[in-house]
Amino acid sequence: MSTVLVAFPELDGTQACRDSDPELFFPNPSDAAGLAKAKAVCATCPLLRPCAAYALTHAVAGVWGGTSESDRQRLQRRHGMPQRVVWSSPSASTRQEEATS
Numbered sequence: 001m002s003t004v005l006v007a008f009p010e011l012d013g014t015q016a017c018r019d020s021d022p023e024l025f026f027p028n029p030s031d032a033a034g035l036a037k038a039k040a041v042c043a044t045c046p047l048l049r050p051c052a053a054y055a056l057t058h059a060v061a062g063v064w065g066g067t068s069e070s071d072r073q074r075l076q077r078r079h080g081m082p083q084r085v086v087w088s089s090p091s092a093s094t095r096q097e098e099a100t101s
């Protein structure tokens with residue numbers, strides 16, 4: 001099944017994360033409190049839907065559109081979408097991503 005790649009959302013200055021430390025959105029996947037903090041910011045964001053749609057169709061690390069990597073993997077499986085695998089290194093600046101299909 002092919003999936004249309006959703007365009008990166010237009011960041012018009014209303015994004016709720018605009019003044020946040022970017023590291024907030026890259027908690028350890030097992031850090032439930034860290035994930036909840038990032039998702040709480042996204043919950044107030046007017047760009048939540050386009051941001052989540054972008055993340056679902058790309059291999060991105062961290063919390064996007066109120067979804068964690070494992071949330072997106074679950075949604076991709078549930079909806080028969082290609083699984084996107086993110087290969088992460090310890091440094092956010094050196095993350096590499098790769099789509100499996």
Ligand code: SF4
Binds near residue numbers: 015017041043051
């Ligand atoms: S949904 Fe979350 S990650 Fe996406 S732009 Fe809004 S605050 Fe930032």
